[in-house]
Amino acid sequence: MIGVYKKELKAYFSTPTGYVFMGFFLLIAGFFFAISNLFPMVANYNAMLSNLTFIFLIVVPILTMRLMAEEMRQKTDVLLLTSPLSVNEMVLGKYFAAVTVFLITLLITCLYPLMMSFFGDIAVWEIIGGYVGFFLLGSTFIAVGLFISSLTDNQVIAAVVTFSVLLLLWVMDALQSVVPTDIISGVVFASALVAAVAIWLYSATRNIYVSLVTAIAGGAAIAGVYIANKDIYTGFIGKALAWFSVLNRYNEFSLGILSLSPIVYYITFSAVFVFLTIRNIEKKRWS
Amino acid sequence: MIEVQNVTKRYGQHVAVDNVSFTVNDGEILGFLGPNGAGKSTTMNIITGYISATEGTVKIDGIDILDQPEEAKKRIGYLPEFPPLYMDMTVSEYLDFVCDIRKVSSAERKQSLERIMDIVKIDDVKGRLIKNLSKGYKQRVGVAQAMIGNPQVLVLDEPTVGLDPRQIIEMRDLIKKLGKSHTIILSSHILPEVSAVCDRIIIINKGKIVAAGTPANLSKHLGGGRLSLRVAAPEKQVMAALEQVPGVARVEPRGTFEPGTIDIVVDPDEEVDIRRPVFNALSHADCPILMMRPLDLSLEEIFMQVTTQESEVS
Numbered sequence: 001m002i003g004v005y006k007k008e009l010k011a012y013f014s015t016p017t018g019y020v021f022m023g024f025f026l027l028i029a030g031f032f033f034a035i036s037n038l039f040p041m042v043a044n045y046n047a048m049l050s051n052l053t054f055i056f057l058i059v060v061p062i063l064t065m066r067l068m069a070e071e072m073r074q075k076t077d078v079l080l081l082t083s084p085l086s087v088n089e090m091v092l093g094k095y096f097a098a099v100t101v102f103l104i105t106l107l108i109t110c111l112y113p114l115m116m117s118f119f120g121d122i123a124v125w126e127i128i129g130g131y132v133g134f135f136l137l138g139s140t141f142i143a144v145g146l147f148i149s150s151l152t153d154n155q156v157i158a159a160v161v162t163f164s165v166l167l168l169l170w171v172m173d174a175l176q177s178v179v180p181t182d183i184i185s186g187v188v189f190a191s192a193l194v195a196a197v198a199i200w201l202y203s204a205t206r207n208i209y210v211s212l213v214t215a216i217a218g219g220a221a222i223a224g225v226y227i228a229n230k231d232i233y234t235g236f237i238g239k240a241l242a243w244f245s246v247l248n249r250y251n252e253f254s255l256g257i258l259s260l261s262p263i264v265y266y267i268t269f270s271a272v273f274v275f276l277t278i279r280n281i282e283k284k285r286w287s
Numbered sequence: 288m289i290e291v292q293n294v295t296k297r298y299g300q301h302v303a304v305d306n307v308s309f310t311v312n313d314g315e316i317l318g319f320l321g322p323n324g325a326g327k328s329t330t331m332n333i334i335t336g337y338i339s340a341t342e343g344t345v346k347i348d349g350i351d352i353l354d355q356p357e358e359a360k361k362r363i364g365y366l367p368e369f370p371p372l373y374m375d376m377t378v379s380e381y382l383d384f385v386c387d388i389r390k391v392s393s394a395e396r397k398q399s400l401e402r403i404m405d406i407v408k409i410d411d412v413k414g415r416l417i418k419n420l421s422k423g424y425k426q427r428v429g430v431a432q433a434m435i436g437n438p439q440v441l442v443l444d445e446p447t448v449g450l451d452p453r454q455i456i457e458m459r460d461l462i463k464k465l466g467k468s469h470t471i472i473l474s475s476h477i478l479p480e481v482s483a484v485c486d487r488i489i490i491i492n493k494g495k496i497v498a499a500g501t502p503a504n505l506s507k508h509l510g511g512g513r514l515s516l517r518v519a520a521p522e523k524q525v526m527a528a529l530e531q532v533p534g535v536a537r538v539e540p541r542g543t544f545e546p547g548t549i550d551i552v553v554d555p556d557e558e559v560d561i562r563r564p565v566f567n568a569l570s571h572a573d574c575p576i577l578m579m580r581p582l583d584l585s586l587e588e589i590f591m592q593v594t595t596q597e598s599e600v601s
């Protein structure tokens with residue numbers, strides 16, 4: 001894993017990618033810092049970080065588009081996959097390399113609160129909380145970008161799709177307030193989810209029984225819950241979106257609260273996408 | 288030793304490799320011969336564990352490539368059809384990275400790299416960016432990469448494709464040299480190419496093995512003794528004279544390529560040298576022979592033969 005990690009890290013800085021990422025990030029962050037903290041002399045740094053999260057939409061695709069897509073285009077994936085290295089090691093090495101570049105950049109921005117401390121007291125723990133959240137959110141998006149990069153051998157497509165998916169995750173928050181809240185649409189939504197899972201299972205395993213059993217079990221569960229307490233479906237879509245919403249969890253960090261559940265949530269979310277990347281690479285070799 | 292057993296690879300309905308079985312003994316150079324799309328690369332990708340077979344097994348020294356991939360992959364070095372090079376690295380950086388992923392300990396790294404760079408002769412370009420190297424050097428870096436970690440088996444997919452004639456000869460010599468200390472599987476779609484370096488040849492067409500044997504055996508059975516003639520006489524006269532010759536199985540006119548002459552291909556009965564009788568017969572008939580040469584079978588002709596005869600040569 002270390003070998004791939006070192007190689008990726010070097011690749012970021014032997015090509016423009018790393019510099020573009022860092023430069024753009026620091027430029028925008030500096031601009032935000034200047035207009036929301038420095039010039040107005042406002043000490044609320046976390047509010048600035050929170051506003052800054054939109055930057056992931058643009059910089060994460062830059063960071064992740066190359067990761068797998070370029071290996072496939074140059075056909076260097078053959079080298080990695082026929083070496084004694086496991087796919088897990090390869091994907092993790094890449095993931096951690098991207099996260100490292102992000103982390104380095106983030107550490108540089110620590111200069112901003114440091115600057116603020118010259119002018120007055122800053123809420124150190126609150127800011128650290130904000131940073132942890134910011135880092136976890138970014139790492140989660142990087143995992144999503146990594147996965148998308150493994151779906152194509154074209155960097156541009158990887159970047160555009162990553163941007164679109166992150167945008168979707170973004171507007172999910174806003175969507176919560178406009179989706180229907182009645183019981184019927186809740187049931188329909190739950191059924192659609194079960195159907196989607198069953199279809200995905202079928203496409204992944206080509207086993208019709210497994211997916212049928214899943215669909216039937218899911219349908220039974222939905223019916224069971226409906227009979228037991230149909231009010232659960234009131235506002236179900238909104239609740240599901242809220243649960244899935246990556247951004248929602250960030251608010252807690254933003255207030256400077258470090259609690260376990262959102263940390264676990266982000267790490268799980270990243271792990272799922274890293275795992276999906278591994279699965280996707282394995283699957284391609286078996287088809 | 289490499290054992291390939293009943294390997295089949297299907298892409299949807301399309302069968303790329305169809306129930307292929309063969310073994311390669313230690314120290315052997317095996318040539319894998321077939322036209323484009325025959326399934327050579329697919330077979331090699333399966334042997335090296337890049338993709339999995341739909342059916343069948345591959346074992347390297349008794350180790351199954353799917354059951355114990357790490358152990359098996361340590362024993363194989365692979366140069367794929369497109370050398371897997373990182374264009375933005377220097378040769379040294381690249382080989383160092385391959386050492387990393389092939390888990391070469393740092394103690395033996397320096398010495399082993401020096402040895403490899405010496406054998407494939409890339410010492411003089413080790414500081415250059417790979418993207419600036421010529422095709423010949425790139426291919427050699429590809430071979431160097433396959434040798435890292437000291438694998439016993441080398442799998443080389445069309446190692447001479449795209450090289451100029453001089454580079455081809457150098458690459459052949461390199462492969463022969465490597466063959467002294469490695470088991471090698473080498474693919475090509477050019478017959479002389481494999482017959483020059485290989486101990487044994489497997490011919491594959493449309494995913495199936497259609498013939499196998501030593502180069503000498505194959506050409507004797509498949510094309511041996513065939514003659515191409517240019518004779519300065521009318522076609523009828525030449526044909527009549529040749530048909531009398533004992534040992535001649537078939538006479539086939541090929542048309543006129545030089546004014547006043549006719550080109551003819553003569554097939555002998557199996558394992559008969561008909562050059563003298565042919566000369567005598569034509570000389571008696573007053574038909575001057577301007578040219579006589581053994582007909583090197585082109586791959587296409589061998590295919591015509593093996594696919595129509597369905598013969599298994601061993």
Ligand SMILES: Nc1ncnc2c1ncn2[C@@H]1O[C@H](COP(=O)(O)OP(=O)(O)O)[C@@H](O)[C@H]1O
Nearest residue numbers: 298301303321322323324325326327328329330
């Ligand atoms: N990934 C793939 N998907 C579908 N068909 C493929 C794939 N790879 C190879 N093939 C098909 O399998 C056959 C064998 O290809 P290949 O092994 O590359 O032949 P060769 O190396 O002998 O030229 C070809 O008909 C090719 O089109």
Ligand SMILES: [Mg+2]
Nearest residue numbers: 327328329368
């Ligand atoms: Mg090929």
